[in-house]
Amino acid sequence: MRDLMKDIPYNRLPLLPISQDKIETVPILRQVTKSAIALAELKGLAHTLPNPSILLNAVILKEARVSSEIENVITTHDKLYQALSARGITVDPATKEVLRYREAMLKGHRAVSKKGFLNTNIIIAIQEALEENNAGLRKLPGTSLKNAITGEVIYTPPDDKDAILALMKNLEDYINEVDEVSPLIKLAVQHYQFESIHPFYDGNGRTGRIINVLYLILHGLLDSPVLYLSDYIIKHKADYYRLLQEVRTAGQWEEWVLFMLNAVEETSRATIKQISSIKALFTKTQEKVKAADSKLYNKELLELIFEQPYSKIEFVVERLSVSRVTATKYLKGLEQIGILTAKKVWKETLYVNEELFDLLKK
Structure with missing residues (x-):
């Protein structure tokens, strides 16, 4: 981490895996247990709904809206559902962009379900669906991440074409490999790595958040994209960016991994509550219709x-x-x-x- 300079491309971004002693600390392993229990409960309860598509449609739209909001693309639930249901209406650019996120998520889910792996080509296809362009992986220098308020460069990702290709191949191998490290810990590691490679000209944040959910599906922790992780991220947006940066500058893995594990647990429990509420409302609606x-x-x-x-x-x-x-x-x-x-x-x-x-x- 000592060779990282904010305004110089980080072409020497370390390859994965990360030393286990950095990502399997006692606090992390304790939280892994709690997060895994919550996620397993969510996976099981999702099948108890009258129709699993009820939850799938709702969560994907919420995830699409909030993940886009992290990038300052703002729309409403009402506009989204209208755009999906009504023909001939004028759809504003922000709503179109959020609906592209929904399509990109579904496209990625279909690909992972069909192929049984998540590779660079699928990731590129997801980003193409998000951005409606086929620019592919970055080939030109000039990309840097800046403080939105001060304009100060806080990180310059790799800009060497061969370095980006090598890093993405290494990430692909890491994502698909099954080993002794908990996939929930590896979820945090792969997300950090993808965001640090920053392989595209645009859409890296949203692509990375789609990959998170697809990663859980790939490793059997979910059956469909019903985890609403972006809600936790936007509630703790400052910590999210701070902790990503602290891994880059100081190798502070523990707090970052704990952040992502807490996101999994909290959003799983929130979705479990929502499932219970949907089931109760469905039963109430059935009884009301039968009675009326x-x-x-x-x-x-x-x-x-x-x-x-x-x-x-x-x-x-x-x-x-x-x-x-x-x-x-x-x-x-x-x-x-x-x-x-x-x-x-x-x-x-x-x-x-x-x-x-x-x-x-x-």
């Missing part, structure tokens, strides 16, 4: 309005294989008994599951 109008009750219909909090006639027609007349009757019936709220967006009517929407925003 038993002819309206259709479990698949209720799953749809939980999977798509902003629903519309076309969604019902497609999911239930019914006519537009029947689909309209279903949605208007649910509106009449207070389950849905009709909302005119451009030329379409969307039916909003307001109680669920409020729950998912938390």
Whole structure:
């Protein structure tokens, strides 16, 4: 770490792995146990929902919105769900950018699930989806990380093309290797390394946060991207950047690894609470529909309005294989008994599951 100078490209960034005595301290190993228990509980509970897609859609959108907010790209849940559901509306640039994050996450998830590994080509494809360009890995010098307020250079990542390629190959091997070190510890290490390589001209932060969740899926700790890590990062944004820098400048691994382990535990427990709330609301909604109008009750219909909090006639027609007349009757019936709220967006009517929407925003 002593050869790091803020304004000189760090082409000698050390390769992985890291010495185990630096990342397997007593406090880290204690926290690994707590984080692993919370994550395992989340993995199991996600399958107890009426339809796992209910949680998947909600968490990916929340992760997309907050991960983008870390980079000062701001939009709202309402705009996101409208953009996904309504045709013909004008979507602002920030909302489009957040929706690209969602697509990049899903693209990465499909690739890792299909191939069983996470390599540089998949990482490049994720970044291309995020940024809508195919610039690929950096080939030109001039990239540096600066203090947003003072403009002072705080870190200059590697700029040698061959060094970047070698570092990415080393990172790829580390990500896919199974060894005696807990994958939760390695999650923190690989995230530090990726952000320090800073391999792209743009989109490094968001790409790195997508890799975090895909890494957990790759190693069997999650089945789908339902962990909302960016929430913890934005709540502790100053510490996140400070601790990354302290690993670079002083080799302070323990506090950084603990930060990431705490992020896993806290966000797992928050998502577990949300699952319980969604299940309770689903049961309450079932009972309300049965009591108000038993002819309206259709479990698949209720799953749809939980999977798509902003629903519309076309969604019902497609999911239930019914006519537009029947689909309209279903949605208007649910509106009449207070389950849905009709909302005119451009030329379409969307039916909003307001109680669920409020729950998912938390």
